[in-house]
Amino acid sequence: MFIKAAVVAFVASSIYFLVYKKDVFLLEESDAERNIIAAWSSLIKLPSKSFERLVVGVNSNVDLIVSGVDLLKALKLKPGEAQNLDQLNSLNDLQDIFNFFFTKGSAAERAFLNEEVYKQITRTAESLEDAQFYIGGNAALMATKISSAFPNVKIQYIGPVGPKLRDLLPQSLIIPEASNIPVDEIHLIMEYQVGEKWGDNTAPVATRFITSFDESNSKATMIETFFENVKPFDPDLILLSGLHLLEGQSQEFFSQRLAVIRNGLNNIPRELPVHLELASMANKKFVKEILEQITPAINSLGLNEQELSFSAHAGNGPHPQQFAQTDGQPDVHKISDMILWVLKTFGYSKSNPDSKLSRVHFHSLTYHIIGTYPGVWKNSPSAVAAGTRMAGMQACDVDIIDPDSVSLKFPKKFYLHTGSEEIVFNASNPVISWQREGFEFSLSPVLVCKKPLKTVGLGDSISATGLMYSEFNKMIR
Ligand SMILES: *[C@@H]1O[C@H](CO)[C@@H](O)[C@H](O)[C@H]1NC(C)=O
Numbered sequence: 001m002f003i004k005a006a007v008v009a010f011v012a013s014s015i016y017f018l019v020y021k022k023d024v025f026l027l028e029e030s031d032a033e034r035n036i037i038a039a040w041s042s043l044i045k046l047p048s049k050s051f052e053r054l055v056v057g058v059n060s061n062v063d064l065i066v067s068g069v070d071l072l073k074a075l076k077l078k079p080g081e082a083q084n085l086d087q088l089n090s091l092n093d094l095q096d097i098f099n100f101f102f103t104k105g106s107a108a109e110r111a112f113l114n115e116e117v118y119k120q121i122t123r124t125a126e127s128l129e130d131a132q133f134y135i136g137g138n139a140a141l142m143a144t145k146i147s148s149a150f151p152n153v154k155i156q157y158i159g160p161v162g163p164k165l166r167d168l169l170p171q172s173l174i175i176p177e178a179s180n181i182p183v184d185e186i187h188l189i190m191e192y193q194v195g196e197k198w199g200d201n202t203a204p205v206a207t208r209f210i211t212s213f214d215e216s217n218s219k220a221t222m223i224e225t226f227f228e229n230v231k232p233f234d235p236d237l238i239l240l241s242g243l244h245l246l247e248g249q250s251q252e253f254f255s256q257r258l259a260v261i262r263n264g265l266n267n268i269p270r271e272l273p274v275h276l277e278l279a280s281m282a283n284k285k286f287v288k289e290i291l292e293q294i295t296p297a298i299n300s301l302g303l304n305e306q307e308l309s310f311s312a313h314a315g316n317g318p319h320p321q322q323f324a325q326t327d328g329q330p331d332v333h334k335i336s337d338m339i340l341w342v343l344k345t346f347g348y349s350k351s352n353p354d355s356k357l358s359r360v361h362f363h364s365l366t367y368h369i370i371g372t373y374p375g376v377w378k379n380s381p382s383a384v385a386a387g388t389r390m391a392g393m394q395a396c397d398v399d400i401i402d403p404d405s406v407s408l409k410f411p412k413k414f415y416l417h418t419g420s421e422e423i424v425f426n427a428s429n430p431v432i433s434w435q436r437e438g439f440e441f442s443l444s445p446v447l448v449c450k451k452p453l454k455t456v457g458l459g460d461s462i463s464a465t466g467l468m469y470s471e472f473n474k475m476i477r
Helices: 002-021 032-043 068-074 093-106 115-127 138-149 165-166 221-229 242-246 249-265 283-295 305-314 332-346 380-398 460-466
Strands: 055-058 061-069 110-113 132-136 152-159 186-192 207-212 237-241 274-278 298-302 361-363 368-372 407-409 413-414 421-425 434-438 439-445 447-449
Touching: 032 380, 032 407, 032 447, 055 138, 055 221, 061 068, 068 093, 068 115, 068 186, 068 249, 068 368, 093 110, 093 207, 115 186, 115 298, 132 138, 132 165, 138 152, 138 274, 138 332, 152 249, 221 237, 221 249, 237 460, 242 249, 242 283, 242 447, 249 460, 274 283, 274 460, 283 305, 283 332, 298 460, 305 434, 332 361, 332 368, 332 413, 332 439, 361 407, 361 460, 368 380, 380 439, 380 460, 413 434
Parallel strands: 055 152, 055 237, 061 186, 110 207, 237 274, 274 298, 298 361
Antiparallel strands: 061 132, 186 207, 361 368, 368 439, 407 447, 413 421, 434 439
């Protein structure tokens, strides 16, 4: 259920930010980073016609970050058992599970099922002196990113917005009344430092335990509101995310909500592009259902290596065992084979004219690829490069990348796809485009921040940036 998915999501995102230490793909060229930054500057251009009016939804929450040990103390809990649990119901459960992962030093996430107890916990957490509040949820993060990078774009945001989140979100967002909820959905992030003590136990590394009681997001309660508000706003681009949160529900409920989403998407004209940002899921059946039911009804899909390789696994695609690889970055040719498979199997082509899907934006720690159906999307080389450049900027939390603070982790030699000739990477020409079986691909390496500061929502920012540098030409049928 949700919990399992969340753990996978968290572990996957931890891997995402840790693998760079392994130097699997270190390129020894001394000026590579400088050359790539220079090449991006001359290559990246805004499209001739940019998106101006966006509808974005539907998942959002407040991330409340506190010291885990301080919170347990404030709740008057004493160090006790260390025990792994699937879900949490009581204050003692919180102590037991926190103690368990604190001692192991591994990141984890569990759902809280008792609303009253959860409220008591978050009230206490909010009152802690060092409590920090941040915007959470893929949709809210995408809207926030675009509003700061493209201040002239009008954005209507639809998703659960409580009073605290309303204060945190940019004032420029247009938030209809129907998005308001009386109490924020709070994701509680209990951090701890390496060497910190709880009772007799010492944390071996610094990481975090996360818990939440999610009402709106886990049932996608805003989805009807979302579709109702599309037409009156008259947007030229729609960004959707949050489907993964339905994973905690029963098969029947999941399928019913998916049918509502598919129906809503089918009522959107083909000329109005919809981008769906995926997030980590662990249930094969649900992922297969999203691929089959939803991807043909959207125009653009954004995902990372874990989500793409799990999709290939769930949908009988190429390299089905790639998803089990837990260290290092996936080979370029395997990822490009999978993107081609998504486009060919679920996307628009002459033999599948009813599908709308014509763009896949893949992002991982060390490189990104955009695959498109020719003629529908323009400016993909700029879009993929803008997304990779943004990844380094956001991770290092700077407006201009300092070449000494980032490093290239891309292979010197690689294959564009299975059966292609070997390519030698040239840092003066870092953005590579090619065609295969009637589809177009563009790749750009990432300059990986050596000391990342801001990694939450990185995938959302990458996809949002890539879209704003893309141009939707028209939907051929
Ligand atoms: C790399 O690309 C630059 C710029 O296009 C070019 O001048 C140079 O010859 C290339 N280097 C190699 C080894 O191909």
